[in-house]
Amino acid sequence: MNENSAAATKLVSTRSTPGTVLIVDDEVAARELCSEVALEAGLRVRTAATTEQALEALEQAPVDIVVTDLKVPQMGGLELLRRIRAAFPHIAVVVLTQYGTIETAVEAMRAGAADYLTKPFHVEELRNKLERLLRAVEMDHENRILREQLRSRPGFGGLVGISPRMQKVYKLIEKVSQHSYPVLVLGESGTGKELVARSIHFSGPRRSGPFVPVDCSALVPTLIESELFGYVKGAFTGALRSKVGLLEAADGGTLFLDEIADLPFDLQAKLLRALQEREIRPVGSNERVRINVRVIAATNRDLEAAIRSGSFRQDLYFRLNVVQIKLPPLRERKSDIPLLVNHFLEKFSDPERPVRSISEEAMARLMAYDWPGNVRELENAIERALALGSGPVLQLADLPSNLHSSSPDRLPASDELLPLEELERRAIFRALRETGGDKLAAARLLGIGKTTLYRKLKQYEAERQSA
Numbered sequence: 001m002n003e004n005s006a007a008a009t010k011l012v013s014t015r016s017t018p019g020t021v022l023i024v025d026d027e028v029a030a031r032e033l034c035s036e037v038a039l040e041a042g043l044r045v046r047t048a049a050t051t052e053q054a055l056e057a058l059e060q061a062p063v064d065i066v067v068t069d070l071k072v073p074q075m076g077g078l079e080l081l082r083r084i085r086a087a088f089p090h091i092a093v094v095v096l097t098q099y100g101t102i103e104t105a106v107e108a109m110r111a112g113a114a115d116y117l118t119k120p121f122h123v124e125e126l127r128n129k130l131e132r133l134l135r136a137v138e139m140d141h142e143n144r145i146l147r148e149q150l151r152s153r154p155g156f157g158g159l160v161g162i163s164p165r166m167q168k169v170y171k172l173i174e175k176v177s178q179h180s181y182p183v184l185v186l187g188e189s190g191t192g193k194e195l196v197a198r199s200i201h202f203s204g205p206r207r208s209g210p211f212v213p214v215d216c217s218a219l220v221p222t223l224i225e226s227e228l229f230g231y232v233k234g235a236f237t238g239a240l241r242s243k244v245g246l247l248e249a250a251d252g253g254t255l256f257l258d259e260i261a262d263l264p265f266d267l268q269a270k271l272l273r274a275l276q277e278r279e280i281r282p283v284g285s286n287e288r289v290r291i292n293v294r295v296i297a298a299t300n301r302d303l304e305a306a307i308r309s310g311s312f313r314q315d316l317y318f319r320l321n322v323v324q325i326k327l328p329p330l331r332e333r334k335s336d337i338p339l340l341v342n343h344f345l346e347k348f349s350d351p352e353r354p355v356r357s358i359s360e361e362a363m364a365r366l367m368a369y370d371w372p373g374n375v376r377e378l379e380n381a382i383e384r385a386l387a388l389g390s391g392p393v394l395q396l397a398d399l400p401s402n403l404h405s406s407s408p409d410r411l412p413a414s415d416e417l418l419p420l421e422e423l424e425r426r427a428i429f430r431a432l433r434e435t436g437g438d439k440l441a442a443a444r445l446l447g448i449g450k451t452t453l454y455r456k457l458k459q460y461e462a463e464r465q466s467a
Helices: 004-014 028-040 049-059 077-087 101-112 122-154 164-176 191-205 220-230 265-277 305-310 314-320 333-349 360-368 374-388 419-432 440-445 450-466
Strands: 020-024 045-046 065-069 092-098 114-118 184-187 211-215 254-258 295-299 323-327
Touching: 020 028, 020 049, 028 045, 028 065, 045 049, 045 360, 049 077, 065 077, 077 092, 092 101, 092 122, 101 114, 101 305, 114 122, 164 191, 164 323, 164 440, 184 191, 191 211, 191 254, 191 295, 191 323, 220 265, 265 314, 305 314, 333 360, 333 374, 419 440, 419 450, 440 450
Parallel strands: 020 045, 020 065, 065 092, 092 114, 184 295, 184 323, 211 254, 254 295
Antiparallel strands: none
């Protein structure tokens, strides 16, 4: 088990005692054989000779697995199975059936049995099934604990995670939310930068004011100024009525400038002036409008490198970077993956056929993957798996195909250092492959604007031709 998997297990596992199995069979020899196998598998054992004794045992103390013969006296194994599924849905049930009655076993599986064995059975076969079911039960137990942790943890605008890196982020959010100075949120695409901005806004005194998100990469260059600052009627052709700009619309609240690095250079000076003087002048107007706005900016790019290259103003950087919050990529907080998975299972599950848990094999693969698209990619993977999968447990086969085997051109492991530009290039081309070349879908997967993606692809093409 790797370090991240171990951390996740340590985080959610509270079971200090071995699992308990209840053996239900009216034959003494069968009960003794099953008990011996279960004890060898490390389970605690309880027994019952009738369905009435079995139900009493279930009421007295917790049980993880029930192994019951279908011919058990009184109400029979099938009715016992139905009652267990109704009253104790988290208990896994294995039914024992006589050779030649496979139809009854199929009926039991349809009624909710986790597995079945045909008598006479091999000891090793029973042991393997018990060990597998115990792992599944433990994972379901951990999933329920994760859900409770998720419900009980104070909300941060949809942010999910209790790793040390995220705890630091939460502490910063709590501190800065009570003030009005600018905040710069840094992080790769898909890490949740807008969620941080919303958390800051809705946790502070401005929560009753507007929260206005602006994707600077999605604004049409020729209209950015009028979108930000507004305009008056007749300011330009087509300006049939005055329009309030986004800075004024956020008055009394928060303006979130996402992808701030994509703001044209000439507009950066005007934005800086507006932030410093706390007033704006709409396009075509001679009058200035006072504004009271808290600004939170975000980017996935290296602004200091952009300053050195001359594409971003240093004075605007200093103005925005009063407090900096850096979000860790998902590959650096993999212990949060089980919590995120359970959050998305609850978010996207169909109420009519809810998926309660995920198999150990599928979770192991999610933990091993490096997630170049971060939390957004994980969310997309779970949503797609739920749409295509079936059954109460999400299996490895339900996950997207790129998770089934490693790709030779995957992103490097977290301890392999590459320039940010190379990491970005690999992520973009991988997203295009995953979406079949659909640029709009690739941009959504990466969490960037389509204009940013088009610009990057044009840059890569120019570099290729000049090479």
